[in-house]
Amino acid sequence: MKSLAIWMLALASTAGAQVERSIPVKNIEYNVTFDSVTAESRLIKVGMTFTTVSQGTVLLSLPEWTPGAYEVGNFARFVNNFAVSEANAQLEWDKADKDTWRIRVPRAGKVEVAFDYKADSLDNANSWSKSNFAFFNGTNLFLYPEGIGMDFVATVTVRTNPEWRIATGMHATGVNTFSATNYHDLVDMPFFVGVFDIDSTTVVGKTLRFASYPSGSITPVVRTGIFQQLAKIIPYQATIFGEVPWDSYTVLQVSDADFTLGSASGLEHQNSHLDIISPIVLGNPILASLYAHEVFHAWNVKRLRPADMTPYQYDREQPTPLLWISEGVTDYYADLSQVRGKTVTPRGFYGSTTEKIDHIIETLPTSLEDASVTTWAKPVDGTDDIYYDKGSVAGLLLDIMIRDASDNRRSLDTVMRELYETTYKKGKGFTNDDWWSAISKAAGGKAFAEFERRYIDGREAFPLDSVLPLGGLKLFVERTVRPSLGISISEDEEGLRVMQVVVSGPGATAGVKLGDYLLKVGGLDAGDPAFQEKFNAKYAGMAPGGTVPIEIRRGTQRLTLNAPVRFNTTETRRLIEVTNASPKAIRVRDGLLNGTLQQ
Numbered sequence: 272m273k274s275l276a277i278w279m280l281a282l283a284s285t286a287g288a289q290v291e292r293s294i295p296v297k298n299i300e301y302n303v304t305f306d307s308v309t310a311e312s313r314l315i316k317v318g319m320t321f322t323t324v325s326q327g328t329v330l331l332s333l334p335e336w337t338p339g340a341y342e343v344g345n346f347a348r349f350v351n352n353f354a355v356s357e358a359n360a361q362l363e364w365d366k367a368d369k370d371t372w373r374i375r376v377p378r379a380g381k382v383e384v385a386f387d388y389k390a391d392s393l394d395n396a397n398s399w400s401k402s403n404f405a406f407f408n409g410t411n412l413f414l415y416p417e418g419i420g421m422d423f424v425a426t427v428t429v430r431t432n433p434e435w436r437i438a439t440g441m442h443a444t445g446v447n448t449f450s451a452t453n454y455h456d457l458v459d460m461p462f463f464v465g466v467f468d469i470d471s472t473t474v475v476g477k478t479l480r481f482a483s484y485p486s487g488s489i490t491p492v493v494r495t496g497i498f499q500q501l502a503k504i505i506p507y508q509a510t511i512f513g514e515v516p517w518d519s520y521t522v523l524q525v526s527d528a529d530f531t532l533g534s535a536s537g538l539e540h541q542n543s544h545l546d547i548i549s550p551i552v553l554g555n556p557i558l559a560s561l562y563a564h565e566v567f568h569a570w571n572v573k574r575l576r577p578a579d580m581t582p583y584q585y586d587r588e589q590p591t592p593l594l595w596i597s598e599g600v601t602d603y604y605a606d607l608s609q610v611r612g613k614t615v616t617p618r619g620f621y622g623s624t625t626e627k628i629d630h631i632i633e634t635l636p637t638s639l640e641d642a643s644v645t646t647w648a649k650p651v652d653g654t655d656d657i658y659y660d661k662g663s664v665a666g667l668l669l670d671i672m673i674r675d676a677s678d679n680r681r682s683l684d685t686v687m688r689e690l691y692e693t694t695y696k697k698g699k700g701f702t703n704d705d706w707w708s709a710i711s712k713a714a715g716g717k718a719f720a721e722f723e724r725r726y727i728d729g730r731e732a733f734p735l736d737s738v739l740p741l742g743g744l745k746l747f748v749e750r751t752v753r754p755s756l757g758i759s760i761s762e763d764e765e766g767l768r769v770m771q772v773v774v775s776g777p778g779a780t781a782g783v784k785l786g787d788y789l790l791k792v793g794g795l796d797a798g799d800p801a802f803q804e805k806f807n808a809k810y811a812g813m814a815p816g817g818t819v820p821i822e823i824r825r826g827t828q829r830l831t832l833n834a835p836v837r838f839n840t841t842e843t844r845r846l847i848e849v850t851n852a853s854p855k856a857i858r859v860r861d862g863l864l865n866g867t868l869q870q
């Protein structure tokens with residue numbers, strides 16, 4: 272009965288929705304012109320040609336988003352001067368929706384589309400230009416025919432100044448000509464065009480290129496350092512999946528003062544990634560963690576991908592509750608591959624993990640699945656990007672639990688490899704069931720339904736105190752208390768002079784007045800450089816509610832006043848190794864840090 276109702280509903284909705292399709296088009300070719308002339312207006316000139324075998328309506332769309340950037344891009348808004356012609360006669364067109372052009376083609380033949388694209392968005396999902404350089408994403412420029420599939424071969428010809436360079440992950444088929452066997456690949460390979468530096472090395476037996484704009488923005492020493500770091504990190508990523516899935520990989524890096532000060536952003540692709548970096552971050556070794564994250568995505572999300580995003584759809588948002596795996600677990604492996612490659616120490620790994628734990632604790636309790644789907648809505652309550660850090664720590668906990676349950680014979684690496692083989696390699700995406708089945712299998716059949724319900728789908732605080740010790744780790748929490756007296760003081764030649772007394776604060780309640788000199792608080796010399804340390808030691812364990820004696824000098828009088836106790840307490844957390852961990856917990860910890868399993 273139920274399935275019948277669903278069937279009838281499905282039938283009704285199919286009959287109701289008129290899905291518009293384009294008439295078939297063949298021989299799709301694109302051309303892109305960016306040179307010193309178009310650069311003056313920050314324009315990229317885009318052309319598309321194709322042939323039709325009959326008259327009819329052609330529907331051409333631009334994507335709604337760039338995969339990897341989980342937000343609506345509305346790239347169609349940057350299109351200017353749209354025009355279509357056939358045999359030199361202009362054809363009529365209108366818009367079928369906000370990013371679909373509907374063209375009436377009167378007869379079979381070759382159709383030419385042309386428009387100008389405003390390339391002034393300094394965002395790695397968009398396109399941007401300067402007087403001698405542009406980067407662009409295929410999602411911004413390359414129209415696709417609606418409703419006839421994405422498996423068409425496409426070529427791109429780039430026209431530019433003769434002395435300018437071109438860099439892209441696309442396969443070169445001639446001078447300034449590139450091709451892709453399908454639309455997914457076409458729009459997954461951004462371009463650099465113009466004046467920039469590029470150099471290459473060999474990592475894991477494949478070419479690794481590093482392109483950077485502006486020219487001279489990084490020194491040869493810095494570039495060599497980046498190559499050396501990636502040469503240590505990438506092998507530990509490839510080992511997990513058992514293959515290097517690219518022929519060559521290109522890091523495309525732009526730095527510009529217009530980008531958010533002090534920040535860096537990367538966007539992953541199947542054989543490249545595009546970073547935008549604030550100039551003051553250039554040369555900072557911390558960038559290695561960004562590169563490690565984006566390169567790991569070449570496996571996790573570009574290939575091993577949630578079924579909800581397989582294949583990518585370009586005409587709609589594609590939310591998945593599993594984005595925490597694609598992003599958070601990727602970030603966990605960015606950290607792991609650095610510690611395994613010994614570009615960071617275990618202490619550095621614990622430090623970055625502590626920062627993630629701090630972020631989770633300081634953020635509203637948020638379910639990883641909820642945060643994953645909600646990212647498209649860009650929540651403003653501070654939970655917008657929590658699935659990165661929280662997903663990363665979830666990865667650590669799952670890794671520890673699998674290693675503990677299998678006595679370090681299997682790990683989260685086992686799970687990633689298994690899903691890669693059983694889903695991506697079989698031409699499909701993975702589901703929530705696939706994920707948890709693989710986790711449970713790696714853990715020797717241990718059930719994870721409760722863990723998922725409470726900590727992944729639910730909002731309960733992570734069970735750090737019970738799970739971390741299984742990996743020989745613990746979260747050490749140090750509480751610091753500071754006396755809150757509601758007064759401010761300034762030092763002059765006579766001592767610590769009270770400059771301000773907060774009305775009805777503890778100091779005011781005790782009777783402290785402007786101009787008093789503060790001598791002792793809680794029996795401790797207020798001028799002692801070690802005052803804070805000593806106060807902390809004396810009062811950290813004391814519950815609020817009592818009083819603290821304050822000794823002051825007023826004129827020639829010495830007075831002892833009693834202030835109600837009010838403390839400002841701060842917690843400092845540190846992930847540390849347990850000193851007396853069991854041999855098994857040490858095996859788990861060493862396995863995790865080194866990427867090794869017991870035989």
Ligand SMILES: [Zn+2]
Pocket residue numbers: 539564568597598601
């Ligand atoms: Zn990412």
